[in-house]
Amino acid sequence: MQNRFQPSRREFLAGLGGVSLAALLPRVSFAQSLPLNPDVAIIGAGGAGLSAARTLMQAGKNVVILEAMSRIGGRAYTESATFGVPFDWGCQWIQAADRNPLLPLAKEWGFDPYLHDLELDRIYYGATPRRFTQREMDRTKAIEERFPKINRRAARWRDGPVSSVLVPRTPEEEAAMTYMFPMDMAVDPGELSIRDWARQTDLAPNYLVQKGLGTVVAKFGEGLPVSLSTPVKRIRYGGKGVAIETEKGDVQAKACIITASTGALQSGFIRFDPKLPDWKEDAIGELPMGLLAKIPLLLDGERFGLSPFDDILYERSGLQDIYFLCFPFGMNMMIGFVGGSFAWHLTAEGTEAATDFALDALRRLFGEKAPSHVKKAEFSRWANIPWVRGSYAAALPGKAGARTALARPIADRLYFAGEALAGPLAQTIGGAILSGEAVARDVLKQIA
Numbered sequence: 001m002q003n004r005f006q007p008s009r010r011e012f013l014a015g016l017g018g019v020s021l022a023a024l025l026p027r028v029s030f031a032q033s034l035p036l037n038p039d040v041a042i043i044g045a046g047g048a049g050l051s052a053a054r055t056l057m058q059a060g061k062n063v064v065i066l067e068a069m070s071r072i073g074g075r076a077y078t079e080s081a082t083f084g085v086p087f088d089w090g091c092q093w094i095q096a097a098d099r100n101p102l103l104p105l106a107k108e109w110g111f112d113p114y115l116h117d118l119e120l121d122r123i124y125y126g127a128t129p130r131r132f133t134q135r136e137m138d139r140t141k142a143i144e145e146r147f148p149k150i151n152r153r154a155a156r157w158r159d160g161p162v163s164s165v166l167v168p169r170t171p172e173e174e175a176a177m178t179y180m181f182p183m184d185m186a187v188d189p190g191e192l193s194i195r196d197w198a199r200q201t202d203l204a205p206n207y208l209v210q211k212g213l214g215t216v217v218a219k220f221g222e223g224l225p226v227s228l229s230t231p232v233k234r235i236r237y238g239g240k241g242v243a244i245e246t247e248k249g250d251v252q253a254k255a256c257i258i259t260a261s262t263g264a265l266q267s268g269f270i271r272f273d274p275k276l277p278d279w280k281e282d283a284i285g286e287l288p289m290g291l292l293a294k295i296p297l298l299l300d301g302e303r304f305g306l307s308p309f310d311d312i313l314y315e316r317s318g319l320q321d322i323y324f325l326c327f328p329f330g331m332n333m334m335i336g337f338v339g340g341s342f343a344w345h346l347t348a349e350g351t352e353a354a355t356d357f358a359l360d361a362l363r364r365l366f367g368e369k370a371p372s373h374v375k376k377a378e379f380s381r382w383a384n385i386p387w388v389r390g391s392y393a394a395a396l397p398g399k400a401g402a403r404t405a406l407a408r409p410i411a412d413r414l415y416f417a418g419e420a421l422a423g424p425l426a427q428t429i430g431g432a433i434l435s436g437e438a439v440a441r442d443v444l445k446q447i448a
């Protein structure tokens, strides 16, 4: 079993090792100087930070983005070295594509987005898996439509854990709940607020891009003034404007937009002076990161009777479930996903435990020889990246108000943006981009 603090070389190169090293080692020399007095300093070069910078620069403002990692994109990251084909370690689908600014941009830039329905094509159930019949598939689909309505009705009266409203009693209900919670919201229903889930929108339509969504986001950030490998350590906002201390020197700005994930904020790496008010600290704590983790498998050409873009759910007892996106764009890859508490458990166990789990699922589904067709298996480790610490945030039961509190600026100069503040598009890259834009417009009103 692999020690979580000693990543494989491949993980290290991918910047996804269990350690901070890949993200900590600066690629940009310390000699690189920071602009000392931008109008706005933006913390984080993920989707939210990049779109905030674009909006402010279009209005003629001087900005700098301070990014801890040695690349831009944050949780949007495509990398080709590991599998020889572009692979998205983070976000992959352009979701809610009819409202997502990335779809028109991806089309304009020639990425040729592919509409993918994300509806389950096969569900297997049980330790010795049995494939659902068409009737069972239809019933599962109907439950995926019915359960959100039941939850929304409950949300009118109270908040609490979603698990107190939705209790699965049949295999179809179990499968629908796995797909809706660990695989989508990245948390188990017992850890999710009824009201928070009721606010989330249906994320269809969904598109995939063969060159990777991280590549689209990297293009979105091209040419922006980013200082890479520049972790922000302290933000002082007691005097005039905001003074930001980084490992490469200090920046003084009129305002600051913080886009670090709630996981990164909870870690306390960024210290605030004066200390953040209690209501803000509470909001950060009430929006913990969930975890969706990928177990990508590179195969030798075997297809197990599946077609490109098939979506498979293997539902077992005890939340040990796995979803596979199969052979997207005809690539020899099956991308396994685990979510919620089971994803945290596998992260703690390490890459070998995670890949063994996926190979065991293949063996159960497609026979003893199935794992022998796998040439390479990996595991995403977002939980261990200190600048992220999970996949995306969800409100704890009873704490649906946390998103509003997290969004509230402090002293007209500390602003917060990112996926956690994206309203009904929370948790998505499109939502993060829209949040960055909206907050930048608020800042413009303040510093105009």
Ligand SMILES: Cc1cc2nc3c(=O)[nH]c(=O)nc-3n(C[C@H](O)[C@H](O)[C@H](O)COP(=O)(O)OP(=O)(O)OC[C@H]3O[C@@H](n4cnc5c(N)ncnc54)[C@H](O)[C@@H]3O)c2cc1C
Binding pocket: 043, 044, 045, 046, 047, 048, 049, 066, 067, 068, 069, 072, 073, 074, 075, 076, 089, 090, 091, 092, 093, 094, 095, 230, 231, 232, 233, 259, 260, 261, 264, 269, 270, 292, 293, 294, 380, 382, 387, 388, 390, 391, 392, 417, 418, 419, 420, 427, 428, 429, 430, 432
């Ligand atoms: C496995 C996985 C699958 C996903 N799938 C999808 C999907 O299919 N579709 C979808 O829409 N979304 C998906 N998401 C979610 C999506 O990736 C995120 O919602 C989005 O990328 C978040 O953008 P952001 O700008 O809010 O945050 P981030 O991308 O996290 O950007 C914040 C930046 O702040 C930096 N930072 C943190 N601390 C500091 C510091 N102290 N100093 C300087 N910089 C700092 C970080 O390094 C990071 O680059 C997925 C996420 C994961 C992890």
